Amino acid sequence: KQEVTQIPAALSVPEGENLVLNCSFTDSAIYNLQWFRQDPGKGLTSLLLIQSSQREQTSGRLNASLDKSSGRSTLYIAASQPGDSATYLCAVRTRDNYGQNFVFGPGTRLSVLP
Amino acid sequence: KAGVTQTPRYLIKTRGQQVTLSCSPISGHRSVSWYQQTPGQGLQFLFEYFSETQRNKGNFPGRFSGRQFSNSRSEMNVSTLELGDSALYLCASRDNHSNSPLHFGNGTRLTVT
Secondary structure (H helix, E strand, O other): OOOEEEEOOEEEEEOOOOEEEEEEEOOOOOOEEEEEEEOOOOOEEEEEEEEOOOOEEEEOOEEEEEEOOOOEEEEEEOOOOHHHOEEEEEEEEEEEOOEEEEEEOOOEEEEEEO | OOOOEEEOOEEEEOOOOOEEEEEEOOOOOOEEEEEEEEOOOEEEEEEEEEOOEEEEEOOOOOOEEEEEOOOOOEEEEEOOOOHHHOEEEEEEEEOOOOOOOOEEOOOEEEEEO
């Protein structure tokens, strides 16, 4: 059964710092991995999607990497801003006994202090 | 393009009642999936519909059911509500390319008293 973990659970940094969020998964047989952010009481906003054949994806100040063989992905945020404060979740698209579905990590709660 | 729309935003029900939640996907998206989010269990997959057929299902009891209409809009129903069903219910849509991303709505906050 696929399990996804995220470290750290919470992170507080001053504005301007570069930071790395980690995501680990137990079964390397994934189709893709997607990073999301969630603001309080809201839905999830897609940030980046990495196909299983890719190593990384970039969008603006965000860079996500994927090492499928070791079951790890990182989300790098450059020059953090207070507006980046949110919970960041990773999800892997995988196959289990019920078919294909997405398995989510518990999230990292990020606070960027002005 | 309009995003994923979920209605209602908030619901308060009592134990034993049933509830129906609605989701309108992004135009052109034929896949709709539903998720339950709670502080204790995080985000858990409920089921996915494509072209009016349930394609995948998570590990939830039969009280949780859904359907999809010909216009791709989807409804989720929970019968015989329990206190533990209190959660944020999120709907996501995506197009049919096998590796396309999920796009989420803002969710329906269900409180069972």
